[in-house]
Amino acid sequence: MPTSPVGHPSEAAKALFSAFEQAVDAVVITGIDNQIRHFNAAAERMWGYCRDEVVGRQVSVLVPLDVREHLDGVIAAKSAMDPRTAVKGRREFRISRKDGSEAWGAFSISRVDYAGKTLYINFIRDVTDDVRDREQNALMALVAEKTDRVVMVSKRDMTIVYVNNAFTELFGYTLAEAMGKHPRDLLTGEYTDNETLERFHAQIDAEGHGQEDILVYDKDGHEIWISSTVNAGRNQAGEVEHLVAVLDDITESKQIHSLQHHVLENLANDMPVVDVIGDLCHRVEAIAPDIVSSVLHVDAEGRLHPLGGPSLPAAFAPVVDGIATGPDVGSCGAAAFLGHAVLATDIATDPRWQLYSSLPLEAGLRACWSTPIKARDGRVIGAFAFYFREVRGPTRWHQTIVDACVHLCALAIERHEARSEIARLAYFDALTGLPNRAQLRQILTGLIDKSKPRDRIAVMFLDIDHFKDVNDTLGHSIGDELLVKVTQRLCRQIRPADTLSRQGGDEFVIVLPNCDVEGAALIASRLLETLLPPMQLGAKLVPVSASIGVSIYPDNAGDIDGLLKHADAAMYQAKQAGRSTYRFFSAEMNRVSEERLAFSTALRNAIVQDALRLHYQPQVRADGRLYGVEALARWSDPVLGEVPPSKFIPLAEEYGLIELIGTWSLREACRQVAAWRRNGIDVPGVSVNLSPINFQNGDLATLVGEVIAENGLSPDMLMLEVTEGVVMSEHSTAVETMEKIRKSGVQLSMDDFGTGYSSLSRLAHLPIRELKIDRSFMRGLESEASALAITRAIIRVGQSLDMIVVAEGVETEGQRRILIELGCDVIQGFVYSPALPVPDFELWFANHETSRAAIALSEMRRQAHPERTLGVVPSVRRIP
Structure with a gap:
């Protein structure tokens, strides 16, 4: 039996001490001198000390040094306690156990007078698990408040019970404003996809978690794309008690990156520019459903040409195509002309739209915001427009889209311009602008493929007479001027469906669809007559004439090479006939072919004989x-x-x-x-x-x-x-x-x-x-x-x-x-x-x-005596 704290125990004391030994909580009895008089079995378990190690010592040995001062104050205050008071409050303190580990106890003190002495009975309950849970919850709350990610906690019925600071910063709603509200009532808007929400809720109900990308709105009505991940919290019975949602703002990180990825992929796949821009507009309208987008190309002459605008009425393109940019040419024309973004919040009243407002207004488009698209050298090469169905301006989200898209559009348009220039060089003569040999073959191939049995196609081979003399006597620049003026005269005499091409040098080929021998003779005569008046070339008046050879499809040949060959042979016949005339290919020209064969034989001999x-x-x-x-x-x-x-x-x-x-x-x-x-x-x-x-x-x-x-x-x-x-x-x-x-x-x-x-x-x-x-x-x-x-x-x-x-x-x-x-x-x-x-x-x-x-010697001297330098040697690109 434990020793009585006051001497020999009475029967009542024995019963009391026996009860202390059976108590679940630790009991430590001290005297007014703070010495430990009793230490029950639960106290031994809590501290890890045997009672013999602590009885008779100061109570302060049971607590860490850093909490003794606080505990001493509590003990000092207990002397003022009313003896009739059984328990005065409950305090928690940290316990240092014998093995060095720590625990937490919640204690209360009772004062009793026994056998003429004052004793204090300390009841200590082990609250270590409670304190740790509380600390963990406090830490989790701190993390939720300090994280940049949005956290929202709701009941099973989805009513909000908690939102963190990141939620407030993103959406503008405080915790007080969000408490008790349903997220659907708080965050959804006109363009939120209800089917996505229903699918999301069904996934959470079935699996206890879910993830979806959703368009929502902040307190001011601005659109925000979020990635919402929701996990259900369950009780021990497995029932859902609350839902924890973590929301990520993916407005830029996903939607814009996805848009960029698809556009760049289209460019890498050599998709035509109109398809690239059309796809871009579709994707822009998918992530900004309240707008209609369009892209215009600005050519070297400052004229607008539609590249994309799939949601605009079909009448837009022909009206806009070819319009010159200017400060009063709608939002796009003004933006391209001025080089900065132009906003017309109300097309009906904006002076820049005065001449063009009827078309968008009839389509229900009330406002337009256009941003210039600039090339790497600073040139304005396009305009990217957002049309709105109401009187308004762009939002932050719209600005983010445009910032990303103008660069993509610039990349697509610059590639288009480069390819157009290469195509122009590839298929059109640089001097005259006429189709070249490659383009002519394509045109003639198309005509032959589409021709019917009774159709006739005339092919003329025209060679300027004595052109070499012009080059040799007057110079190549005068020769080029002659070719340009000849081109201009010939173009005025051919029919709209005819094709005039330059083959190189002074040789031209004219393709005349639906033209028989009589029609070709009439046109050939007209062409020769238009060249008869002398041309003013520089300071000289120069006479000009040409020789023309004609072959007819399919009478003279059934393929392109044959037609060109026979027209060329007929042209040589015209030369031999005195020039400034025309000849049709005939069987008699076989003699000319024989002469050319003899010429080729001489060449073959020269090769064989190493001549x-x-x-x-x-x-x-x-x-x-x-x-x-x-x-x-x-x-x-x-x-x-x-x-x-x-x-x-x-x-x-x-x-x-x-x-x-x-x-x-x-x-x-x-x-x-x-x-x-x-x-x-x-x-x-x-x-x-x-x-x-x-x-x-x-x-x-x-x-x-x-x-x-x-x-x-x-x-x-x-x-x-x-x-x-x-x-x-x-x-x-x-x-x-x-x-x-x-x-x-x-x-x-x-x-x-x-x-x-x-x-x-x-x-x-x-x-x-x-x-x-x-x-x-x-x-x-x-x-x-x-x-x-x-x-x-x-x-x-x-x-x-x-x-x-x-x-x-x-x-x-x-x-x-x-x-x-x-x-x-x-x-x-x-x-x-x-x-x-x-x-x-x-x-x-x-x-x-x-x-x-x-x-080189002069340069060395110049460097040795720079004061004598009279000029600077220009720098040049170093060739590897």
């Missing part, structure tokens, strides 16, 4: 260093005399000799470069022209490798120039051959870029290292803004594709300076030298190197 020669034209870098040479075939026949390449190359192509010439040129050029290098003449590389037929030979790559190896050359010293046939070829062999050649280290060059002979739409997908600007652009470079602009564009196109740009046909110092200023990498032409035979080139090379050495 052809290569001349070499230097190609000079912008800094004056030799870049390389172009090997050009020349033919001097004992009977025919000097035959220009413009005559014998087409003949070689027609009679299947061009592949032999290409192979011979390849071997001879590599042999010559190797000989030069052995003799100390450092020619960096050589360009060789090959025909499309060469590239259709699957063994070409092997042949090139063998020729390089035979002459001990590095592969990168050889540049093979490709022409129209290679680029236009759909033969997989040609493309595969080009890839093999490029992988071997031999480089490929795109010749005559910009003339329309080559299909440039495939340029970026071909292994081309070099781009050659055609000589025709050089003629007007110093005097014509169009020639300058086209040359600048070609240089930018080439360098943007990491290609070296070479300008051919540079004849004057003025042209050379302009090309240097434009950043052209390499210059080739008479300004440096014509194509030269080997001895003459070697002399030119020696003189050029001597001149460069003198310039």
